[in-house]
Amino acid sequence: MCPPRIYPHVFFDFLDHDQVIVRDSNLVWADTKINWMYLKDTFGDYTNTLNFISKDSIPESYIVDRIKNDTLLLLDNAFDYQTYFLIRSN
Numbered sequence: 001m002c003p004p005r006i007y008p009h010v011f012f013d014f015l016d017h018d019q020v021i022v023r024d025s026n027l028v029w030a031d032t033k034i035n036w037m038y039l040k041d042t043f044g045d046y047t048n049t050l051n052f053i054s055k056d057s058i059p060e061s062y063i064v065d066r067i068k069n070d071t072l073l074l075l076d077n078a079f080d081y082q083t084y085f086l087i088r089s090n
Contacts (some may be wrong), residue, residue, distance in 0.1 A: 012086055020052060022060075030054045042077050049077055 013021040014034075022030040035051040041063050048064045061077035062084070072086040 011089075012084075020050075022054070028055065030060065042079055042081075050074065 009025045011021075011023050013023070015021065018034040018036065020030060020032065020034050021028060030052055032052045032054075037049050037051055038046065039049060041047050041049060050062045050064055052060050054060055062074040063077050063081075065073040065075050065083070067073070070088050074084040074086065075081045
């Protein structure tokens, strides 16, 4: 089993009007509008997905897994998915 990859400096900034900025310490990967969809995901389940196009014109799709306490869990909408634990920051 591979150890989890840790991206300590990646930020998802959720703004008003379904705007998202995805960035790290140096680069902005996406600054665009979110397209929320309820559809059949990669695993055959119907779920809410968070979709947007990155600055490199790559479509991004995340499964909204759950909210636990103050943490939002997102999964890549892919068979070899990563899990993202997003915590609130000010």
